[in-house]
Amino acid sequence: FPSVLEKLPIDDSNPSIVRDPNRCIKCGRCIDVCKTVQGISVLDTMGRGHDMQVTTAYHKLLSDVVCTYCGQCAAVCPVGAIHEKDDTDRVWSAIHDTNKHVIVQVAPAIRVSLGEELNLSFGSIVTGKLIAALKMLGFTKVFDTNFTADLTIIEEGHELIDRIKKGDTLPMFTSCCPGWINYVEQKHPDMFKHLSTCKSPQQMFGALAKSYYSQRENIKPEDIYVVSIMPCTAKKYEAQRTEMSVNGIDPDVDAVLTTRELAKMIKQMGIDFNSLREMRFDKPDEVTSGAAAIFGATGGVMEAALRTVIEILDEKPLDSIEFDKVRGMGGIKEAGVTIKGETIKVAVAQTLSNAEILIQQVKAGTSPYTFIEIMACPGGCVGGGGQPYGTTHQVS
Ligand code: SF4
CATH class of the missing domain: 3.40.950.10 (Fe-only Hydrogenase (Larger Subunit); Chain L, domain 3)
Structure with missing residues (x-):
């Protein structure tokens, strides 16, 4: 085991979750949620005293262990030692790429929680403001994943x-x-x-975007950049599966942002979320059940x-x-x-x-x-x- 002063390598091998052992305070919450809630044992403690670490068995990479990428460990970590893979820079780059037509879909589970992350009162429904914020960030179209849930x-x-x-x-x-x-x-x-x-609603949307929407709008699939706003870290991996792509090359969904990452982008842009005028989802999928x-x-x-x-x-x-x-x-x-x-x-x-x-x-x-x-x-x-x-x- 390394000494307490030695910088430990950050593990970003997993498509959804990053583990930075240098930030870990060894509280064990991640171990608890993985074992008792999910019934898996990805993480555990190894070593003694100052050298004790929360880590994977045999210090394996997170990509090499039985990990479902659910992110519950990240959700309970109080110091950000485990967090989602940050895709905000990739999305900013796509938004600023004039050759890309950047569209976004929004999952049902985030339209209250985003408000909580942005300090609105608990339980506020922020769907209309969320759409307005996404337009201000630079997304050309804002669609509702509820359409593909149907x-x-x-x-x-x-x-x-x-x-x-x-x-x-x-x-x-x-x-x-x-x-x-x-x-x-x-x-x-x-x-x-x-x-x-059946594919998940996220992936049904991605497939429709790069086929039906592409034909309807007369835009090449490879010029469409599809972003998802999800409550989920596992969706980042789902979007990267080769079977979820056009001919195994162009992904149906190009980037997945968690609720937390979207809130970060809204803050980076300096948007006063609470004062936004509410907007509606773009057609044709604004009508959902x-x-x-x-x-x-x-x-x-x-x-x-x-x-x-x-x-x-x-x-x-x-x-x-x-x-x-x-x-x-x-x-x-x-x-x-x-x-x-x-x-x-x-x-x-x-x-x-x-x-x-x-x-x-x-x-x-x-x-x-x-x-x-x-x-x-x-x-x-x-x-x-x-x-x-x-x-x-x-x-x-
Ligand atoms: Fe969790 Fe929902 Fe993602 Fe499943 S789809 S891992 S329940 S957030």
Whole structure:
């Protein structure tokens, strides 16, 4: 172990998270959240006395360990020893590049939390001001990720109906949380066939931007620069996957900023956020459903999917669009849903340690569920690793 005065190398090997051991005060919060909330053990203490460090096993790089990039360690670190990879400079460069048409999408989970990061009163809805701020920063168009959350639900809902009708692999797991997808890839690849084949709303937007939008606006895909504002650090990695690109070369989403990074850019620009006049999202995707808006909270994807699936199969409008049993902060919630006289069971889990319980049921052949929603972060994306510090919730 190095002496206390020696500068330790910063680990930025991971696509989402940077670890600077020189700032670490050894409080152990990152270890606690990784072990107890997520059920993983990426970080632990090694050594004794002054030489004790919070680090990975055998001092491996963060890119070489089982890390889902959920960023919960960054969200609880009080000194910034673990933080998201900062992409603000890349985005500033794109905005100032006159050859680029720079557009941005905004996730549902940030339109309250951004206000908290910018010192507005707790719970303020800042969607209109957020759009105005993004225009002032220099984005040409500001779109709503809720539009592609609606597309996700249509796709995922039909996939579930198909699987039920054909007797294909069930239960089907949701696939819109990249932290969860990383977990399955790294720990349970035998569960692949249970995952929905749908891209996440972020990536559906990126794919549409570089195909449909590109053709409609007559702009080459490589000249369009797509930025996402997300509550999530894992989305930075998701956007870098080669399968999420045009011909494996041009990424569908070029850069992902967390809520904290966007707040930083707004402060760098000296924008008086609170005094901005509210604006609306650009067309065509300014009209979105209430089902898309609830994607940001645990149970939201499930509730949105049930609204679609039940209405399609029952061939009549829903009597009530609210499914209370999948709401709330329980670690695992379940509900029975009656469709055409038959009852199916569905489950919703938040955090990966709760997801693990449901996975083990599937592996043991005892899972009673037809459809399962998993969100890696406590409370869902509202408690994401890129949200303002101090918003992570306690989970049962
Ligand atoms: Fe990202 Fe949301 Fe999944 Fe957390 S729950 S990893 S914020 S998509």
